Amino acid sequence: MNTFRYLKYTLLLLPLLALLHGCSPESSGLVGHAYHNITAKYNAYFIAREKLDEVLLRLEEAHEHNFNKTLLVLSPIDTNIVMSDSAILADVIKKASIAIQRHKVSKWVDDSYILVGKTRMLNREYEESIETYKYVNVNSDDKQTRYKALINLIRTFVEYNEYNNAQAVIDFLLRKKLNKENKIDFYIQAANFAQVTGDPNNLIKYLTLATEIMPNGDNKARMHYILGQLFQKAGLDALAYENYEFTIDNNPPYEFFFHARLNMAQVTELSEGADVKKIRKYFEQLLKDGKNVEFKDKIYYEMAEFELKQNNLSKAINYYKSSVRESVNNQRQKSFAYHKLGIVYFEDLKKYTLAKAYYDSAAQTMPKDEEIYDKVYNRQQVLADFVKQINTIETNDSLITLAKMDTSALNQMFEKLRDERIAAEEEEAKRKRKEARNQGEGSQFNGFSGENTFTQNSNSSGKFYFYDASTVATGSAQFKRVWGDRSLQDNWRYESGRITQTDAEKLPPDDVTAVNNATEDTNNSELSAYEQDKQAFYASIPFKESKQQALLVEVEKALYTLGNIYNFDLKEKTDAIETYKTLLERFPQTEYKPEMLYLLYVYYKGKEADKSEQYANELTSKYPETIFAKLVINPNYQEESNAASAKVKILYEKAYSAYDTLNFDSASFYVQKGLENYPENDYEDNMKLLEALIVGKTEDKNNYLFKLQEFVKEYPNSELVDFAKRLMTAIEDYKKKIQALGEIKYIPYFDQAHYFVVLYENNKALSGLLPEAIESFAEKFYPDENLNAGNLVFNNEYSMILLSEFKDKKTAESFYLKFNSDLSPLKNFSSLSFDSFIISKDNFQIFYQAKVPDSYDQFFKDNYKLAP
Structure with missing residues (x-):
């Protein structure tokens, strides 16, 4: 009976024992495989995958699509989101590790490794991610799983900027037979690689392959939309239209639906x-x-x-x-509209002031991550200078024209300008009232009347509407044309001082009286608005010849700058040449003439031989010493000059090295060799200044100053001129200092109380630390002297610590020696510079009043014999 019971219970326990044996991580039996597959999938891998998908979804949703550019195949990895989800990603690795370690024989181990690889990639642990995928590729028994690991490896290589390795993996997988799921993922990863590396042909190729086998849905709609953008950019409108249609057919999010419909209108034939x-x-x-x-x-x-x-x-x-x-x-979209307005006004309408205003707005509103931002910003900077030159030329020429008109014509001009301004102000007031009524009816923009409204705003010289950047620019230009370029100040209409007799001759008697009466008391003027406007109009006109000449100098420089902007910045060669010709016609003796002749020679060379030769002959005959003439005679002059400069640079470096090591004879030898053997090179001014510096070290200060003065006169445009001028100033200051030292007389009487002084450069921190440190030192070694330390401001550069007072010279000398020994409290401030000395009470008064730190040095050395 007992034997029967034993067999009965044994048979009942066998399945349980088998199940327990199957729970072992290494168990490979039928029961073990089933147990580990189920447990790994639902208790570890499934949870890890769900958590990782949550993070990936957040990354996808956080990415804002910029529909003005080709959309990205894969959403970028936002490190802020990854950091905020770091705990979740850590749990992904933990859960995936459970499947790997506790269920080694399950079929989900390799998939868990792939989850770990993805997580490592998100955490920017690229090398660990790469090793994980490589491990799966080497150890997995399933080909498609190995391929899946390699497909994910492509993304890691791309994020890690290992483009050669990414391309190698793509080339390898192209030769393999992938299942449908892997094919889709592979084509997407390959397309992303092509987009990142700027390969539009392969981008189209892989996206097309992907869309052919992808299931319908949002992702497929996105890929078709990108294809539509690519084909549209390539000018293949029919293919673009087709892909936008496919986008809509996939029932995408409304944002994609809207932009696809919008783009279809653009590519309709x-x-x-x-x-x-x-x-x-x-x-x-x-x-x-x-x-x-x-x-x-x-x-x-x-x-x-x-x-x-x-x-x-x-x-x-x-x-x-x-x-x-x-x-x-939407600042991004607004910036695009501003940019296009700038282009239209500049390229098509040639309204440069308005173009500049719109480029200003575009540069201010455009996000800096836009590819065209730098281009927009650079054009804005160029146009700012361009418009400045245009306004200078127009304004100055207008003012000079007014100055040459007779009184009757001036009065007519004033009346005309004033009537136009008043009419514009009245029209503007009407428009504003109408706009206010429309807004009150709920139609905020019904008052907008296109270009007409814009023009009206710009004609108003007194009231500008700043909601539109171009209105401001137009109004400013209009103001300058009428009143000139004035600084921002109260009562700008009035010019200080009464008008001169020369000015008065240009005005009718009544106007002279009005102007002079008005300037008697500008703050309390009771003139009518008409009289004030008339006074301001006449005050702005440059009647004096000297003022007109000053304006013409500005025009000359503005024409030169404008021509170069056309030529080198805007690449508008024809406009540049016309501007250069205008400059030469208006200012035949301009200092820019050699350069203008050379640029005209270059422009016509190969186009009109006669004109080119004409400009070349004038240049070489009248300005033979200029670099421009030398370039005409010898086109290789610049290259030869550069070669000479390279040789001189070597000599200069040798000369400076010798100078730096106080070997002035060698330095002088190399300088003279460079100047004699290689005239007219880029380092000539460097050599000349170094020659002056050598004189400064080997001869007296007068010769040094003379050499510097010669340098400044001979090389006025050198970048080293400011440095040379500072050296000249330093020499003059030194002379004054020597003179001052000679006038300061210290008294050789020592039988009196003495002070100990520490002089240091102004430093707020030291002013609090030093007195206490010095006083503590005095208490330790000279307790009977009852010494007190205080801080004094000496001059703009230096402060001093004054320790007082020692009863006699001998005690002060003893303290000085002790203070400057190894026991010095200043050793904790070794990186700073201090000057310490002892001084009699009478001499301290002289020293403190003189305010010359070096004035006491020689006296101290001669009379105390203690200077370290």
């Missing part, structure tokens, strides 16, 4: 006027659609782009401006 009307109507429908309220700025922008293609500048400008108004929360 137009053949007849009816098609143009159809597209315009399509845009109008988009504007009316309530779902597109937040996209109105983009719709207006694309409407402007469409009209620009139809060469309808007026409509394009109005739509760009509408885009600006509607871009309330």
Whole structure:
């Protein structure tokens, strides 16, 4: 009976024992495999994958698509999100590690390793991620799992900037037979690699392959949208249209749906006027659609782009401006509209002041991560200088023209300008009242009337509306044309002082009286607005010949600068040449003439031989010593000069090295060799200044000063001139200092109380630390002297610690020696510079009043014999 029971219980326990044996990490039996597969998948791998997917989804959602550029195939890795989710990612690795370590025989081990590799990549632990994927590739028994690891390895290599390795993996996988899931992932990773490395052909290739086998959905819609952008950029409108249609067919998020519809209008092939009307109507429908309220700025922008293609500048400008108004929360889109307005006003309409204003706005609003930001910023800087020169030329020429007009013509001009301004102000006031009424009715933008409104604003010389940057610029230009360029100050209309007799001759008697009466008391003037305007008008005119000449000098320089901006910055050669010719015609003796002749010679060379030769002959005959003439005679002059400069540079370095080591004879030898053997090189001014420095070390100060003065006179444009001038100033200061030292007389009477002084450069921290340190030292070694330390400001550069007072010279000398021994309390401040000495009570008064730190040095050395 007992034997039977034993067998019965044994049979019942066998399944349990088998199950327990299968729980072992290394168990490979049928039961063990089943147990480990189920447990690894649902207790570890599944949880790890879900957590990782949460982080990946957050990265995807956080990425804002910039539809004005080609969208990214893969969302970038936002390190801020990764850091905020660091605990979750750590748990991913922990859960994946459980599947790896506790269920070694399950089929989810390799997949868990891949999760670890992805997590390492997100954490920017690239080398660990690479090793993880390589481990799976080497050790996995399943080919597709190995391929999956390699596919993910591509992303890690891309993030790690290991592009050669990424390409090698792609080339390897192209030769393998991947399953459908791996194919899709591979094509996406390969497309991302192509996008990052700037390979549009392969980007299109891999995206096309991916979309052919991808299931419908948001991701497929995104890939089709990117393909549409790529084909549109390449000018393949039919293929672009097709891919935008596929985007919509995949029922994407509305943002993609909207931009796909918008872009379809751009790539529609137009053949007849009816098609143009159809597209315009399509845009109008988009504007009316309530779902597109937040996209109105983009719709207006694309409407402007469409009209620009139809060469309808007026409509394009109005739509760009509408885009600006509607871009309330989208600075990026607003900046694009500003930029396009700047381009239109500059390239098409040649309204440079307005173009500059719009480029200003574009540069201010455009995010710096835009690819074109640097280009926009640089153009804005160029246009700022460009408009400055244009305004200088126009304003100065207008003022000089006014100065040459007779009184009657001037009065007529004043009346005309004043009437125009008043009319513009009245028109502006009407427009503003109308706009206020429209706003009150809930139609904020109904008052906008396109270019006409813009022009009205710009004509108003007294009231400008600053919501539009270009209005400010236009108003400013209009003001300058009428009143001149004035500084920002109160009562700008009045010019200080009464008008001169010369000025008065230009004015009618009544006007002279009015102007002089007005300037008697500008703050309490009771002149009418008409009289004030007239007075300001006449006060702005440069009647004096000297003022006109000063304005012409400005015009001459502005023409030179303007021509170079055209030539070198804007690459507008024709405009540059016309500007250069104008400069030579108006200012035949200009200092820029040799350069102008050379640039004209270069421009016409190969185009019009006669003109080119004419400019070359004038240049070489009248200005033979200039570099420009030498370049005409010898086109290799610059290269030869550069070669000479390279040789002189070596000699200069040898000379300076010898000078630096106080070997002045060798330094002088190398300098003379360079100057004699290689005249006219880029290092000539360096050599000459070094020659002067050598004189400063070997001869008296007068010769040194003379050499520096010669250098400044001979090389006025050298970058070293300011340094030479500082040296000259230092020599003069030194002379004054020597003179001052000679006038300070110390008294050789020592039978009196003495002070101990520490002189140091001004330092707030030391002024609190030093007195206490010195006083503690005195208490320790001279307790019976009852010494007190105080801080005094000596001059702008130095302060002093005064320790007082020693009863006689001998005790002071003893303290000085002790203080400057190894026991010195200043050894803790070894990196700083101090000067210590003892001084009699009478001499201290002289020293402190003289305020010359070096004045006591020689007296101290001669009379105390203690100076270290």
